[in-house]
Amino acid sequence: xxxxxxxxxxxxxxxxxxxxxxxxxxxxxxxxxxxxxxxxxxxxxxxxxxxxxxxxxxxxxxxxxxxxxxxxxxxxxxxxxxxxxxxxxxxxxxxxxxxxxxxxxxxxxxxxxxxxxxxxxxxxxxxxxxxxxxxxxxxxxxxxxxxxxxxxxxxxxxxxxxxxxxxxxxxxxxxxxxxxxxxxxxxxxxxxxxxxxxxxxxxxxxxxxxxxxxxxxxxxxxxxxxxxxxxxxxxxxxxxxxxxxxxxxxxxxxxxxxxxxxxxxxxxxxxxxxxxxxxxxxxxxxxxxxxxxxxxxxxxxxxxxxxxxxxxxxxxxxxxxxxxxxxxxxxxxxxxxxxxxxxxxxxxxxxxxxxxxxxxxxxx
Numbered sequence: 001x002x003x004x005x006x007x008x009x010x011x012x013x014x015x016x017x018x019x020x021x022x023x024x025x026x027x028x029x030x031x032x033x034x035x036x037x038x039x040x041x042x043x044x045x046x047x048x049x050x051x052x053x054x055x056x057x058x059x060x061x062x063x064x065x066x067x068x069x070x071x072x073x074x075x076x077x078x079x080x081x082x083x084x085x086x087x088x089x090x091x092x093x094x095x096x097x098x099x100x101x102x103x104x105x106x107x108x109x110x111x112x113x114x115x116x117x118x119x120x121x122x123x124x125x126x127x128x129x130x131x132x133x134x135x136x137x138x139x140x141x142x143x144x145x146x147x148x149x150x151x152x153x154x155x156x157x158x159x160x161x162x163x164x165x166x167x168x169x170x171x172x173x174x175x176x177x178x179x180x181x182x183x184x185x186x187x188x189x190x191x192x193x194x195x196x197x198x199x200x201x202x203x204x205x206x207x208x209x210x211x212x213x214x215x216x217x218x219x220x221x222x223x224x225x226x227x228x229x230x231x232x233x234x235x236x237x238x239x240x241x242x243x244x245x246x247x248x249x250x251x252x253x254x255x256x257x258x259x260x261x262x263x264x265x266x267x268x269x270x271x272x273x274x275x276x277x278x279x280x281x282x283x284x285x286x287x288x289x290x291x292x293x294x295x296x297x298x299x300x301x302x303x304x305x306x307x308x309x310x311x312x313x314x315x316x317x318x319x320x321x322x323x324x325x326x327x328x329x330x331x332x333x334x335x336x337x338x339x340x341x342x343x344x345x346x347x348x349x350x351x352x353x354x355x356x357x358x359x360x361x362x363x364x
Contacts, residue, residue, distance in 0.1 A: 019048075019049045019053075020045040020049065022045070023045040023046045023048070023049040024049055026046055027046070027049055027050060027053065048078065048081065048084075067095070067099070068098070068099055068102035068103075070099070072107075072110050072113070072114075075099060075114065076113065076114065076117055079092055079095070079096070079114070079117035079118075080117050082351065088122070088123070088124075089118065089119050089120070089122035089123050090123050090124065090127050090131075092117070092118050092119070093115075093118050093123070093127075093131075093132060096111070096114045096115065096117070096118060097135065097137065099114070100114070100137060101137075104137070108137060108140070108141070109141075111137055111138070111141055111144055112141060112143035112144050112147065115138075115144055115147050115148075116147070120132075120147075120148070120151035120154075120155075121151070121154065121155065123151075125155055128148070128151060128152060128155065129152065132148055133148055133152070179225070179247070180197070180198070180199060181195050181196065181197045181247070182195065182196045182197075182198065183195050183208070183220075183227055183245070183247075184196075184205075185211070185218065185220050185227070185229050185245075186211060186214070186215045186216055186218055186229065186232065187216050191210045191211040191212070191213065191214050191215075192207060192210050192211075193207070193208050193209065193210055193211065193245070194206060194207055194208065195208050195247075208245075208247075208250055209245070209250050209251050209252055211229065211243060211252060212243075212252065213234050213239075213241075213243075214234045214235060215229065215231075215232035215233060215234045215239060216232055216233055216263075217232050217233050217263040217264050217279075218230060218231055218232030218233075218239075218263065219231060219232070219265050219266055219267030219276055219279075220267060221267040221268060221269050221274050222269065223269055223272065223273075223274050223293075223295050224272075224295060225246075225247065225248070226244050226245065226246055226295070227244070227245040227247070228242060228243070228244050228245075228255075228267070228274055228293075229242070229243045229244075229245070230242050230258065230265075230267050230274070230276055230293075231258060231261065231262045231263055231265060231276065231279070232263045233263045238261040238262065238263055238280075238281050239261055239263070240257045240258040240259070240260060240261035240262070241254060241257045241258075242254065242255050242256065242257055242258060242293070243255075255293075255295075255298055256293070256298045256299055256300055257300075258276060258291060258293075258300055259291060259300055259302065260281060260287065260289055260291070261281050262276070262278075262279035262280065262281050262287055263279055263280065263281075264278070264279040264280050264311045264312045264328075264355070265277060265278050265279025265287070265313070266278065266279075266313055266314055266315035266324075266358075267315060268315040268316055268317045268322060269317060270292075270317040270320070270321075270322055270338055271320070271338060272295075273292045273293065273294060273338075274292060274293040274295065275290060275291075275292045275293075275303070275315070275317075275322055275336075276290065276291055276292070276293070277290040277306065277310070277313065277315050277322070277324055277336075278290070278306065278309075278310035278311060278312075278313045278315075278324065278327065279310075279311060279312075279313075280311045286308075286309030286310055286311040286327070286328070287309060287310070287311070288305040288306045288307070288308060288309045288310065289302065289305050289306075290302070290303045290304070290305065290306060290336070291303060303336070303338075303341055304336075304341050304342055304343060305343075306324060306334055306336075306343050307334060307343055307345065308330075308332060308334070310324060310327040310328075310330060310332070311327055311328045312326075312327050312328045312354045312355040313325060313326055313327035313330070313356075314326055314353075314355075314356040314357065314358035315358065316358045316359070316360050317360070318360055320337075320338070321335050321336060321337055321338075322335065322336035322338075323335055323336075323346070323358075324336070324343075325349070325353070325356060325358055326349060326352065326353035326354065326356045327353075327354065328354045329352055329354075330352055330353075330354075331348045331349040331350070331351060331352045331353070332345070332348055332349075333345070333346040333347065333348060333349060334346060
């Protein structure tokens with residue numbers, strides 16, 4: 001937040017969201033004096049704030065007496081948070097194991113409840129098999145064994161489905177599908193484009209024609225069997241250009257640029273038009289403007305702005321309307337009706353989601 005190009009790094013005053021004031025005050029004091037007072041009352045809020053601010057020294061409290069004295073309800077609440085920042089999910093299991101072993105006679109019956117907070121699919125397979133499955137406390141409890149066995153079964157199914165063909169590492173989601181073939185475009189410091197045919201005899205990722213410019217945090221959508229890569233960041237420059245890929249000939253071409261450079265936006269297709277919504281431009285935090293592209297006229301036109309500025313949102317077209325979902329610090333949902341050219345609020349999500357993945361499931 002403070003060391004990247006986000007607007008907070010340029011502001012004299014910054015609103016801290018989802019952090020208790022007392023916890024933030026304690027962390028600021030710790031940064032200056034190197035001391036912090038921890039108790040059973042404030043450890044959940046303090047550790048949560050430290051995770052959000054990536055203060056590793058505070059997170060090391062996991063190995064202290066205060067952590068071991070946390071009551072079960074506070075511990076499960078802490079470990080269940082999506083915002084929990086840890087090097088790996090394996091550390092979450094280790095923390096659970098250490099907490100139980102601190103008073104094993106009275107806590108071992110709580111292990112199944114705590115293991116439900118561990119996201120086993122995020123663990124390395126070898127750790128799941130060699131460490132968790134062979135752990136004495138886990139093996140001694142039937143409910144724990146069932147949880148771990150289910151996790152192993154799920155992992156085996158995932159590995160056997162497509163033999164897990166792996167795409168090269170990407171920082172942000174940018175993908176589309178043409179003729180039931182998946183295409184992945186760009187990513188951090190990448191110009192490459194890859195495709196996967198899940199229905200093929202031997203599904204593997206294959207490189208296709210690369211972009212001629214690095215870009216990430218771009219928007220990707222499919223119109224009339226063409227794949228469009230819209231905006232993004234290239235070599236630290238916010239882009240407004242638009243590239244179009246034709247899978248039939250395997251080449252990219254440039255089309256009319258957007259009126260607004262943007263990245264962190266999302267794209268969707270509604271009634272044959274390509275819509276681009278939100279994102280940010282340069283260091284400005286959050287954009288409310290939206291625009292649409294007519295591929296036949298090769299022209300962008302503005303549509304009504306959203307009611308709120310949104311960066312890192314998700315966008316989907318459902319039943320003739322656009323749904324703008326989430327964003328940085330946002331649980332908001334807005335719906336766009338192209339007939340009236342208006343956005344209206346929709347019921348909020350249960351939690352805030354940044355750069356969410358959004359998909360549409362057609363009813364049978």
